[in-house]
Amino acid sequence: MRRSREKQRAGRKGRHEGRPNRQESAAKVSRATSESLSLQSPGPAVQSREVRKLLEGIGTPPTSLFKPDPFQLDALAALEFEDVLVTAPTGSGKTWIAREEIRRLLKSGRRAWYTTPLKALTNSKYQEFSDEFGKTEVGILTGDRKENSDAPLIVGTTEIYRNQLFDSLRGGNEVRADLVVLDEAHYLADEDRGHVWEEAIILTPLRIRLLLLSATIGNQDEFAAWIEKVRGVRCGVVSRPGARPVPLRAAFLLPDKRLMPLLDQAGKLHPEIARLSEQTAKTQSWPRRYW
Amino acid sequence: MPEMPPATLLTALNSYNLLPAIVFLPTRRRCDQAASEAAFTRRDQSAERCDVRRDFMHSFVEQHPEVRDHRHWETIIRGAVASHHAGHIPAWKLVIEKLMSAGLLDAIFATATVAAGVDFPARTVVLTGADARTGSGWRQLTASELQQMTGRAGRRGRDLVGFIVAAPGLHQDPQRIAELLRAQPDPLVSQFRATYSTLLNLLDAYGNFAHVREIAEKSFAHRDGARWISRLQQERADNEMRLKSKLEEANCALPISVALGLERLVSARTRLQEAKPQTRAEALLRWLEEVVQPGRIVGIGRSGRRLVMVTQRRGGNVAGIREDGRTVSFPLERIGRVYAPVYRIREGSIEEAFDEIRGKGKDLVVPEPRLRDVRAEELEALNLIDEIINSITPSHLGNEEKARCAEALWASIENAEAIERSTQRIETLRNQVWQPFEQRARVLASFGYLDFEAEKVTDRGRWLADLHIDRPLIVGEALEHGLFASVDATRMAAVMAALTADEDRDYGELELEDTLVTTLAQFEEIGFRIATEEWQYGVDPAPELNFSAAGTAARWASGAAWPLLVRDTRSEEGDLFRMLSRTGESLLQVAGLKRVHPEAARTAALAAETVLREPVR
Numbered sequence: 038m039r040r041s042r043e044k045q046r047a048g049r050k051g052r053h054e055g056r057p058n059r060q061e062s063a064a065k066v067s068r069a070t071s072e073s074l075s076l077q078s079p080g081p082a083v084q085s086r087e088v089r090k091l092l093e094g095i096g097t098p099p100t101s102l103f104k105p106d107p108f109q110l111d112a113l114a115a116l117e118f119e120d121v122l123v124t125a126p127t128g129s130g131k132t133w134i135a136r137e138e139i140r141r142l143l144k145s146g147r148r149a150w151y152t153t154p155l156k157a158l159t160n161s162k163y164q165e166f167s168d169e170f171g172k173t174e175v176g177i178l179t180g181d182r183k184e185n186s187d188a189p190l191i192v193g194t195t196e197i198y199r200n201q202l203f204d205s206l207r208g209g210n211e212v213r214a215d216l217v218v219l220d221e222a223h224y225l226a227d228e229d230r231g232h233v234w235e236e237a238i239i240l241t242p243l244r245i246r247l248l249l250l251s252a253t254i255g256n257q258d259e260f261a262a263w264i265e266k267v268r269g270v271r272c273g274v275v276s277r278p279g280a281r282p283v284p285l286r287a288a289f290l291l292p293d294k295r296l297m298p299l300l301d302q303a304g305k306l307h308p309e310i311a312r313l314s315e316q317t318a319k320t321q322s323w324p325r326r327y328w
Numbered sequence: 329m330p331e332m333p334p335a336t337l338l339t340a341l342n343s344y345n346l347l348p349a350i351v352f353l354p355t356r357r358r359c360d361q362a363a364s365e366a367a368f369t370r371r372d373q374s375a376e377r378c379d380v381r382r383d384f385m386h387s388f389v390e391q392h393p394e395v396r397d398h399r400h401w402e403t404i405i406r407g408a409v410a411s412h413h414a415g416h417i418p419a420w421k422l423v424i425e426k427l428m429s430a431g432l433l434d435a436i437f438a439t440a441t442v443a444a445g446v447d448f449p450a451r452t453v454v455l456t457g458a459d460a461r462t463g464s465g466w467r468q469l470t471a472s473e474l475q476q477m478t479g480r481a482g483r484r485g486r487d488l489v490g491f492i493v494a495a496p497g498l499h500q501d502p503q504r505i506a507e508l509l510r511a512q513p514d515p516l517v518s519q520f521r522a523t524y525s526t527l528l529n530l531l532d533a534y535g536n537f538a539h540v541r542e543i544a545e546k547s548f549a550h551r552d553g554a555r556w557i558s559r560l561q562q563e564r565a566d567n568e569m570r571l572k573s574k575l576e577e578a579n580c581a582l583p584i585s586v587a588l589g590l591e592r593l594v595s596a597r598t599r600l601q602e603a604k605p606q607t608r609a610e611a612l613l614r615w616l617e618e619v620v621q622p623g624r625i626v627g628i629g630r631s632g633r634r635l636v637m638v639t640q641r642r643g644g645n646v647a648g649i650r651e652d653g654r655t656v657s658f659p660l661e662r663i664g665r666v667y668a669p670v671y672r673i674r675e676g677s678i679e680e681a682f683d684e685i686r687g688k689g690k691d692l693v694v695p696e697p698r699l700r701d702v703r704a705e706e707l708e709a710l711n712l713i714d715e716i717i718n719s720i721t722p723s724h725l726g727n728e729e730k731a732r733c734a735e736a737l738w739a740s741i742e743n744a745e746a747i748e749r750s751t752q753r754i755e756t757l758r759n760q761v762w763q764p765f766e767q768r769a770r771v772l773a774s775f776g777y778l779d780f781e782a783e784k785v786t787d788r789g790r791w792l793a794d795l796h797i798d799r800p801l802i803v804g805e806a807l808e809h810g811l812f813a814s815v816d817a818t819r820m821a822a823v824m825a826a827l828t829a830d831e832d833r834d835y836g837e838l839e840l841e842d843t844l845v846t847t848l849a850q851f852e853e854i855g856f857r858i859a860t861e862e863w864q865y866g867v868d869p870a871p872e873l874n875f876s877a878a879g880t881a882a883r884w885a886s887g888a889a890w891p892l893l894v895r896d897t898r899s900e901e902g903d904l905f906r907m908l909s910r911t912g913e914s915l916l917q918v919a920g921l922k923r924v925h926p927e928a929a930r931t932a933a934l935a936a937e938t939v940l941r942e943p944v945r
Contacts, residue, residue: 088384094488095345095451127479128449156909157418180913181940200796206533207793223516225548227740231519232547236526239546253475255515260548267546283482283490287509289502290454290495292329294340299494299506314502317329 091288091298106282109134112248112275119271120247122222122261124254129282131250135218136169138248145188150214152195152237154224156180162220176227195219199233202240216247222249239267243253247272250328329496331456334362334371337495338409339453340433346491350453350480354461356900359411363400366435367407378866381405381432381926385423392419394943397891407580408432412448415900417943424448431486440473451490453481456497458504468504471511478509518549521763524772524800531778532785537769544761553757553857560757564750572744576737579729582749590720590737591744596711600706609661611702616660619694620646624671625685628658632665635682639673639865649673651682666694674860767865774861775805791924797914799827799870805854807815811847812918812928817935818885819847820928824918824935825881825911826851831871834898835907838879848878880904881911885938905944912940 108125112134115121123131139149151166153159156179163177176188178197191214198217205211217237225234241247247264254260257274264272287299289310301307332340334351341349353359382405389396398420404410410424411431420877427433428448436448440460459466460473483491492501492509521764522544528538545554571587620626628634636648636656647657669692671681675799683691720737773780777789785793797849803824806812812820822844829835840848850874859869880897885906915936922929 042723092344096488097442097486098488100485126475128482130484157421160418161422167819181909181945182915182937196796203529203533203793207529208533208683209864226516226519228519232521232523235518235547236518236547239543251516252479253513254472255513255518259551260516263548263551266551266554281479281482281490282484283487285478285481285490287506288491290332290340290493291336292330292332292496294336294343294346296340296493299502300493300509304510306503308504314500 085297087298088296091286091296105133106130106277108275108277109137113137114298115273115275116246116248119273120249120264120268121273121275122249122251122257122264123275124251124257125277126253129277131156132220135220135248135250136166138216139166139190140170143170144227146189148189148213149191149216149218150198150212151190151192151218151220153192153220154195154227154230155221156194157196158180158220159192166190166192194225195233195237196230199237202237206240212242212245216246216248217241218250220250223254237290238264239274241268243268243270275294290307295312329498329500331497334435334437338366341454341493342434346452346493348431348450349426349435349454349493350448350450350477351435351454351495352440352477353437353455353456354439354459354466356411356415356439359413359529360400360415360440362437363403363407363409363411366409366437367403370407370409372741377408377432378405381408381427384427384430384432388423388426392943394890395420395423398565404433404459408434409437410435411437413902414906415902416899417905420901421941440477441470449480449483449738451487451488452493453477453480453491454493454495455505455881456495457499457716458508459499469508470514470603471508472514474505474508475513482527495730516548518547518551520544520547525770525793525796527765527768528772528777528785528789531769531783532790532793536783537766540765541758541762542717544765545758547761550761553760557754557757560750560754564747564754567743567746567750571740571747574740574743575733575736578732580733580736582733582737586720587737587740588747590717591741591748593713593717593720593744594741595712595748597717598708600713609719611697613661615697615702616663616666617644619666620663621670623673624683625667625669625671626663627665627667627797628662630664632663635685637671637673637678638680649678651899667692668694673864674857716766735868740766764867767867771858771861771867772801775801775858777801777804787935791921794920795917797828797917801858802827802851802855802870803914803918805858805902806851807918807921807925807928808855811850811854812931813925815847816933817931817938818882820918820931821885821911821915821935821939822878823847824914824932825876825907826873826878826911828914829874829907831874833874833877833903833907834897834899835874835876835880835904837876838883838897840875840879841882844878844882846899848873848875876913877907881908881939884908884944885935887938890943908939908944912936912944915939 106129108123109130112121112123116134116138118186123134125131135151139151142149151162153162159177159179160182163175166175170190173185174188175190175192176185177183178186178193180193180194187311198212201212219234219237222234225231225235225238238247238249247268249264251257251260253276257276261272261274288296289299289307290296291313298307299310301326337351338347339347341347351362353362380818385395385401385405394417399419400410404424404427411426412421412424416424424433424436425448428436428450436450438892458469460469466487478490478492481492494500494505519722527540530543531537534540536544544550568584571584575582575584575587588608620641622640624638625635626638626646628636634650636646636650636658638646638648639655640647644660645657646660646663647655650656667682667685667689669681671677720734767781772789776786777792778785784935788804788808792800795803797803803812806823812823815823822840826848855870855873862869879892880899883896884893888896894904896903915932918925918932919929919936921932
């Protein structure tokens with residue numbers, strides 16, 4: 038709809054090429070309408086029942102004491118006896134599991150290795166764990182950073198951990214850990230570096246417990262079965278039922294700034310949106326090409 | 329649907345109480361533009377919040393001075409929006425993540441790449457399309473990628489509901505987004521592969537290929553293969569049982585191996601029979617298939633006067649180098665003459681090879697077989713096989729027993745065939761995993777890093793195993809040839825940068841000094857020698873050196889100030905940061921070789937120190 042108006046405007050100015058210069062026109066529209074935005078804002082006043090339902094309950098929950106989710110407790114319980122693969126979406130509290138297990142180990146004088154795929158993540162975990170357990174308890178190992186490397190808890194990149202495994206196999210020092218946490222374990226599917234995760238899993242000695250934290254994946258049972266087979270110890274799977282910690286709703290913002298639900302009650306694309314995108318598909322002449 | 333101006337988008341979201349939001353845009357540039365445009369138009373009305381942001385950032389600068397003069401500073405303070413993508417240095421990304429978690433920003437404009445691994449949730453995630461940008465074009469988002477993005481919607485403990493909003497975009501596809509939201513997450517797919525480093529380390533650890541192979545066969549990629557193999561092994565065992573009982577029933581006390589031997593003979597006979605060449609051309613082609621191999625010189629055409637050094641054989645096709653150095657490829661049957669010597673394919677020695685053939689070519693020609701000879705040989709072989717088949721039953725048996733035994737053997741030939749098939753399939757499956765390792769082992773062996781026959785890593789290979797970098801072989805060879813002992817720290821940094829940088833990324837067009845050009849040329853020469861060897865053994869050649877990274881790293885290693893480096897290279901800070909940080913890491917690896925290459929290690933340590941200075945840490 039916005040598009041057709043724009044076309045008219047462009048036409049009046051005598052610009053009627055097939056492809057309007059998007060950025061230019063976008064900037065113009067933005068300047069032209071920004072002041073009047075608050076006046077014609079299609080906000081709460083004009084909401085239909087459908088939109089009210091979409092937006093219902095939006096807001097901040099009352100602060101409550103942290104209470105672990107059952108899946109977090111399940112994972113902790115399982116870790117006492119077996120390797121554990123935890124799959125849950127970001128932000129649902131996978132790290133909490135690792136942190137509590139590490140806390141338990143450190144208390145009883147044991148050691149842990151925490152691997153991440155990225156240096157930035159390693160740095161932030163180092164900070165986080167130092168704050169949590171005290172600076173002397175935590176060391177960091179990345180390609181260019183080595184601090185407190187004798188600490189009972191080591192945070193580092195997966196590559197460095199794998200290299201330590203290589204070294205110990207070649208007669209060097211044993212990897213001193215009772216638990217290894219592989220954070221972002223789905224990096225196993227990374228084209229360039231994924232093989233490092235496989236090597237780490239295959240070569241980790243049996244005496245070390247593995248805790249793998251992964252985003253949700255389609256074949257978690259197959260993955261766990263593989264770990265079980267190559268390591269010869271049981272590997273439990275714990276995933277978060279209901280998947281998301283905060284429910285997700287999908288919306289569509291129309292060019293005239295009206296909001297509407299993206300999906301209908303059956304979970305299919307809302308018929309009105311389907312109609313609209315069909316219309317625009319007809320007027321649009323430059324489909325994106327894929328390689 | 330044309331995209332909404334960013335400020336309009338945010339106003340609309342705000343009217344529904346949907347901020348803070350993460351707006352995903354396809355390119356870094358678009359993120360930066362959107363952030364500045366939004367900041368320019370909207371302005372945060374609350375002066376108080378502006379002050380909080382300013383204070384927050386000033387205290388952050390005390391720990392991270394490198395962000396002090398960032399060009400997006402005011403965008404954040406006054407507009408309460410920021411862009412976040414791989415073009416920014418980590419410290420800048422960190423301050424944005426912290427501002428977001430502190431609730432001080434209304435929106436972040438981000439590329440899809442940051443959806444992974446970084447922690448900054450918002451109430452709402454906005455998508456203007458269902459595509460992702462790749463190096464060379466566009467592709468559709470995958471279910472997992474969308475899930476990574478929607479994973480940012482809804483802050484635990486701070487939001488009761490999270491939202492994904494599909495906003496207007498030129499290529500917006502609400503249908504596709506609706507489908508992806510419903511889709512199952514993608515399965516984890518193994519990317520297991522052979523690397524020099526893994527091979528050297530494992531071989532040094534275990535001391536034989538069999539053990540290394542065992543590890544490789546454990547890979548997630550091979551799990552299906554492993555399952556197949558155990559199924560085939562089961563099948564083979566079943567057939568062996570059946571075969572055994574058939575022989576026992578016939579009271580024929582022959583081991584299974586005899587039945588298998590018979591099967592092999594019969595199938596060999598069939599193959600011979602079918603494959604007997606009928607014409608001269610066929611006989612010739614088969615002979616060529618056997619004798620034409622890399623390193624041999626062949627004559628093209630019936631006269632055989634044009635000479636080509638064969639470099640590769642792929643089925644019926646041949647690739648080679650002409651006397652003038654041009655590469656050519658042609659079908660096998662165009663070859664008229666083959667010369668006996670097999671030469672090493674390397675620059676310099678190729679010319680000598682051609683000279684030798686030109687000189688005494690006639691004497692070196694491999695004689696072409698005559699059809700009659702070939703057929704005679706095959707007939708003879710057939711007769712021989714028949715004889716063996718007839719004598720396969722033990723001689724001490726009576727005629728009747730012999731006949732019964734032979735009958736049982738022929739009756740069980742299907743089982744024997746099945747056993748043979750299983751064995752071959754098992755072999756093929758196991759080779760699929762092992763072959764890439766074996767190919768690399770042969771390359772390493774040809775440079776002296778391992779002894780292929782003894783299945784041992786050499787002394788040289790042992791320190792190469794310690795070198796944990798992406799391309800150890802080229803660095804190893806450079807060290808072996810003393811190339812690194814003779815350069816200064818700046819040039820060493822430049823060379824390592826050329827090696828570790830992304831192959832096709834542009835890090836600016838700084839001029840290279842002559843000495844650096846010379847060093848890089850020597851380095852390239854080594855790279856070429858390795859690539860030739862890799863090619864011979866079917867290993868994919870490594871990417872080319874990135875000269876623009878070399879120039880940039882040289883400038884940085886010789887002490888340039890960061891803002892000037894960014895300005896002169898016209899590169900994005902994040903790209904420079906990553907390239908230099910990886911260069912520094914590689915240098916540290918070389919610096920670890922104090923015992924075997926003390927001089928190079930010293931220079932590398934120096935170089936690492938200058939490269940890894942603020943803000944590259």
